[in-house]
Amino acid sequence: MPLLPGCVAGPDYQRPPTAFQAKWASALADQPLGSRQNLHAWWQSFHDPLLNSLITQARLGNRDVFQAEARLREARANRDLSVANILPTLSMNASASKNQPSTASRFGQFGQFGSSYNQFSHGLDASWELDLWGKQRRSIESAEATLDASAEDLQDVLVSLYAEVALNYIDVRRYQNEWVIAKNSLKAQQETYDIARWRAQAGLVSEVDVLQARQSVESARADIPKLTSALEQAKHGLAVLLGKQPTELNALLAQSAPIPAAADHIVVGIPADVLRQRPDVRRSERKLAAQTAQIGVAEAGAYPSFTLSGSIGLESLLAANLYTAAAKTFQMAASSAWVLFDSGRIRSNVKIQTALQEQALGLYQNTILTALKEVENSLTALDQEWQRRDALKASATAGKEALTLAQQQYQTGTADFQRVLDAQQSLLTAQNQLVESEAESASNLIRLYKALGGGWDVNATQPHQTPH
Known part of the structure; x- marks a missing residue:
């Protein structure tokens, strides 16, 4: 299985040499x-x-x-x-929800700006922690x-x-x-x-x-x-x-x-x-x-650890529009973390x-x-x-x-x-x-x-x- 090239921490194992006598005593x-x-x-x-x-x-x-x-x-x-x-982790998600905002959130200083709505989504999420070390x-x-x-x-x-x-x-x-x-x-x-x-x-x-x-x-x-x-x-x-x-x-x-x-x-x-x-x-x-x-x-x-993540999917307020080109969405991200101090x-x-x-x-x-x-x-x-x-x-x-x-x-x-x-x-x-x-x-x-x-x-x- 191909792996990412990079440094490998720790010693490489070698079997300890052992010297033996030529024959048994009996x-x-x-x-x-x-x-x-x-x-x-x-x-x-x-x-x-x-x-x-x-x-x-x-x-x-x-x-x-x-x-x-x-x-x-x-x-x-x-x-x-x-x-x-x-190996990367890949997951699939699907959701359908109906949202009803409160009255306070629907009416403001400038009048009504929100009402109830539906939301539909379907997508794939992936993440991969690079094994650089x-x-x-x-x-x-x-x-x-x-x-x-x-x-x-x-x-x-x-x-x-x-x-x-x-x-x-x-x-x-x-x-x-x-x-x-x-x-x-x-x-x-x-x-x-x-x-x-x-x-x-x-x-x-x-x-x-x-x-x-x-x-x-x-x-x-x-x-x-x-x-x-x-x-x-x-x-x-x-x-x-x-x-x-x-x-x-x-x-x-x-x-x-x-x-x-x-x-x-x-x-x-x-x-x-x-x-x-x-x-x-x-x-x-x-x-x-x-x-x-x-x-x-x-x-x-x-x-430090490095992680790549991303997602592609479909998102729409109408179920009929979910599987259309306009509903496509994607996201890509890279993140890193490095412990600077852990008390040894x-x-x-x-x-x-x-x-x-x-x-x-x-x-x-x-x-x-x-x-x-x-x-x-x-x-x-x-x-x-x-x-x-x-x-x-x-x-x-x-x-x-x-x-x-x-x-x-x-x-x-x-x-x-x-x-x-x-x-x-x-x-x-x-x-x-x-x-x-x-x-x-x-x-x-x-x-x-x-x-x-x-x-x-x-x-x-x-x-x-x-x-x-």
Whole structure:
């Protein structure tokens, strides 16, 4: 759109330069990179159709996404309003009136000079404030940057939403697996208790073995309500993320399933990629641009304003003559205004906008540092958890073999009951730790994808359902 040439108040925005390290510190960053599409739709790497479906449902039903889209529409309307302010205003008017002067106004020193009359008019009025100092252009610049920031805010909500849905889904599968382990442990403890009772009745062991076995049974039974409560809470949290009532997913998640695991390779890239992939970084940069333009808006207030106005129309005392050449009328005018003294208000406003711009710059720089920190932390956590998971797999295998051997020795009388109890407890601990580590490995991978900005451009322009 062509604009009037002229000086533009305030500083021109330039993106602050940022120096990045060449690579990440973690050894995981040296792995072969997958395709960029794998990062944009990272949840598909878990090969879990239900997780894919939940992500889609969350995109359509989440209320935070709905609010972010409404904020985007608001920013777009504000941008359009700023553009409209730089264009002329044109209005049309029409009127018809009957006037009856008072007696005092109709008769004077020289006799009668007025009587009742009609008046008809129809015209167009136009006004245009010239943007000689760039106030409106800076306002448009600020509104455009704010619109971009709102679009990035929507993307950031989506990145967080996809990660939270996946994390809650992992929690559901984790608690389901721990619940199954607890039930199997209770069953095994019950069988051991029965063996202890039979051997005590035969006089082969003392009653102490029976009491110890009973204690283990009840201790295993006590774990189940706690896991059931945690499982239900995880289901309810997942439902709310999808914009559903807390219990709507109970039937869908009724059956337990293994914790989904992605392949042990990731799409990392280089630190500079974070600027291109993290919506929160791009959002803070756009807010900085918007605030920089506001300095120009404030500075333009110190210069005079110029307005052109005019009108053309028709005016007649008789309706029949309104649309004739004799009824034509027009007016043109130019006006200016310049604030000569305002007790420092404009200068103070410039200082305010400059200080806000400095705050936005600090926020932008801190957002970059936070993003880099989150990626480094996620890489370290994932690497260490993978090592822990491998050790726990070996531990669980050894624990299962140890329990089988202890039970055989107890039944033949070559080992005491305490050895069986210790083996059972060790196996239960190892199995729970392994499930926890598998869940944490998946969760750490999800957190890494979130830190990298994974999912930031998926379905970005799809319309959102209106909440009912």
